[in-house]
Amino acid sequence: MSYPVIVGSSVTGLLISQSLSRAGIRHILLGSPRPGEDPRLGESMNETASLACSTVLHPSLRAFYFPKSHISLFNGEVLSRVQFDRADRDLVPTSAGQGPTPYRAAVKSTLHIDRVPFDQALYDLVHADALCDFRERLCVDIRSEHDRITALTLDDGTVLEPRYVFDATGARAVIGRAMGVTRKATSSRQRVVWTRMHGGESCEAAPWWRHGTNLVKLDLETDGVDAIAWLIPLGERVSIGISLNADTVKDESDEALSDRMIDAFHRRGIDLRGAFPTPDRILSLEHDYGIRDRAHGANWLLAGASFMQVWFPSSSGMATSLAAAELAPRLLKQPALGEQYANTMRTYQRFHRYLAQMIDGPAHRASAHGMDFWSGWLADIPVRMAESFDLKPGLDPRRLAASKLMRLVSATCRRSASLQLFLWGFGFIRSVHQPTHAKQTEAFGPYRLHHLQVTAGMLGLWPRYYASRIRAGRAPSRNTTAP
Numbered sequence: 001m002s003y004p005v006i007v008g009s010s011v012t013g014l015l016i017s018q019s020l021s022r023a024g025i026r027h028i029l030l031g032s033p034r035p036g037e038d039p040r041l042g043e044s045m046n047e048t049a050s051l052a053c054s055t056v057l058h059p060s061l062r063a064f065y066f067p068k069s070h071i072s073l074f075n076g077e078v079l080s081r082v083q084f085d086r087a088d089r090d091l092v093p094t095s096a097g098q099g100p101t102p103y104r105a106a107v108k109s110t111l112h113i114d115r116v117p118f119d120q121a122l123y124d125l126v127h128a129d130a131l132c133d134f135r136e137r138l139c140v141d142i143r144s145e146h147d148r149i150t151a152l153t154l155d156d157g158t159v160l161e162p163r164y165v166f167d168a169t170g171a172r173a174v175i176g177r178a179m180g181v182t183r184k185a186t187s188s189r190q191r192v193v194w195t196r197m198h199g200g201e202s203c204e205a206a207p208w209w210r211h212g213t214n215l216v217k218l219d220l221e222t223d224g225v226d227a228i229a230w231l232i233p234l235g236e237r238v239s240i241g242i243s244l245n246a247d248t249v250k251d252e253s254d255e256a257l258s259d260r261m262i263d264a265f266h267r268r269g270i271d272l273r274g275a276f277p278t279p280d281r282i283l284s285l286e287h288d289y290g291i292r293d294r295a296h297g298a299n300w301l302l303a304g305a306s307f308m309q310v311w312f313p314s315s316s317g318m319a320t321s322l323a324a325a326e327l328a329p330r331l332l333k334q335p336a337l338g339e340q341y342a343n344t345m346r347t348y349q350r351f352h353r354y355l356a357q358m359i360d361g362p363a364h365r366a367s368a369h370g371m372d373f374w375s376g377w378l379a380d381i382p383v384r385m386a387e388s389f390d391l392k393p394g395l396d397p398r399r400l401a402a403s404k405l406m407r408l409v410s411a412t413c414r415r416s417a418s419l420q421l422f423l424w425g426f427g428f429i430r431s432v433h434q435p436t437h438a439k440q441t442e443a444f445g446p447y448r449l450h451h452l453q454v455t456a457g458m459l460g461l462w463p464r465y466y467a468s469r470i471r472a473g474r475a476p477s478r479n480t481t482a483p
């Protein structure tokens with residue numbers, strides 16, 4: 001009897017295994033021991049990943065979810081933020097997962113996940129499942145005929161004849177490489193240093209930055225390096241990390257880079273050493289972003305990061321893994337669906353380039369630059385939602401109509417920042433010009449979002465936005481900057 005085989009038991013492999021088990025499909029999972037306590041990458045979810053987490057994954061995993069109510073960007077003289085909801089909102093939208101999920105529910109369900117206990121709990125669930133034959137083994141040889149994988153040899157000499165193979169080996173892409181699938185790098189080589197800080201107090205009046213994902217663009221003049229850093233609050237701890245061109249910091253230790261990042265937050269009014277006094281282990285890696293020229297073959301799929309990686313501020317890594325997991329049971333019957341998976345994932349490439357423009361581009365100098373940036377970001381969400389709807393089974397006419405409409409909305413909003421802002425951006429985006437870095441964090445008032453505020457934003461912000469555009473001395477063309 002031949003079974004589907006998942007190669008790699010990190011998060012992508014575990015998610016696919018859970019999905020196959022839920023569909024009653026017996027399978028083999030090749031992987032490593034239970035994950036330990038080391039800080040993980042991949043804790044901020046985008047809108048499609050958040051919905052899938054809330055609706056598809058085992059409910060016990062919700063214990064490790066935290067609301068992500070905004071994304072902020074400290075960039076040059078400007079602090080900007082897109083706020084999805086109140087900080088005290090419920091985690092799981094009631095309408096999620098039933099029929100065509102409205103855009104509103106999607107952006108209101110966004111999550112952070114504490115990946116350390118999450119990965120351990122997911123591992124335990126998968127390991128205990130009778131339909132999963134978990135083998136702590138590496139795959140060391142792959143045989144194929146006419147694009148069909150015929151045999152996998154394990155490091156104990158066992159030979160498996162798989163019905164279907166899921167490559168869940170991340171950027172290593174063990175199956176992808178064996179099948180001769182080429183990869184194109186889409187960024188310079190990056191050095192990433194990341195850690196967590198613990199011991200924060202949970203308090204009602206937590207500062208605004210403790211309710212969402214925060215991005216900081218470091219620059220040479222202010223911080224001594226050009227880099228992009230993240231800060232993800234997870235209740236009593238925060239996950240932080242920094243990514244920068246690997247060639248520029250060859251002589252600097254991981255510890256020094258971590259200090260540099262914490263100093264950069266401090267410079268902008270976020271005192272992590274004071275608020276989270278207990279440091280964790282500091283980890284690092286070198287990698288680049290990239291995409292392979294195909295994602296599937298006659299009986300195999302490159303799932304998640306084995307197919308492509310997108311600039312981290314997109315928070316899309318888990319989304320690519322969850323999409324593969326949702327599709328996994330149907331792929332066994334219809335391997336050609338792999339093409340649809342690849343096409344859906346490729347839509348992220350535009351977003352990748354958009355983020356690269358911000359990361360490598362000039363610092364923001366006027367509040368309109370922040371508004372424009374988030375307007376382009378928001379414009380891309382409907383098409384991503386549409387793509388994820390189209391991966392779902394069946395031809396529900398309501399879903400098809402919603403999908404078409406969302407594609408149209410994205411296409412239109414990408415052409416004009418003003419139109420996007422007028423339709424819904426002004427209600428949710430705030431952007432403040434504050435050249436004194438130390439005062440930037442204070443620039444935002446109370447963390448609230450209700451209908452009145454949205455309406456006030458719609459009415460009050462557009463004159464200020466146009467005034468800022470005029471002051472900035474440029475008329476930004478969305479055709480060149482939108483994703």
Ligand SMILES: Cc1cc2nc3c(=O)[nH]c(=O)nc-3n(C[C@H](O)[C@H](O)[C@H](O)COP(=O)(O)OP(=O)(O)OC[C@H]3O[C@@H](n4cnc5c(N)ncnc54)[C@H](O)[C@@H]3O)c2cc1C
Nearest residue numbers: 008010011012041042043044138139169170312315317318
């Ligand atoms: C700086 C940075 C920040 C990020 N932030 C986010 C974020 O905020 N949100 C988000 O969603 N994503 C984020 N990501 C992406 C996310 O981290 C990845 O998508 C995710 O970690 C990929 O997981 P994976 O299971 O596919 O691969 P990996 O975690 O790379 O796991 C691969 C597994 O395959 C196993 N393996 C390898 N070779 C073999 C073999 N021959 N046989 C058997 N097993 C094998 C390995 O042991 C390992 O367990 C970020 C990425 C980076 C670089």
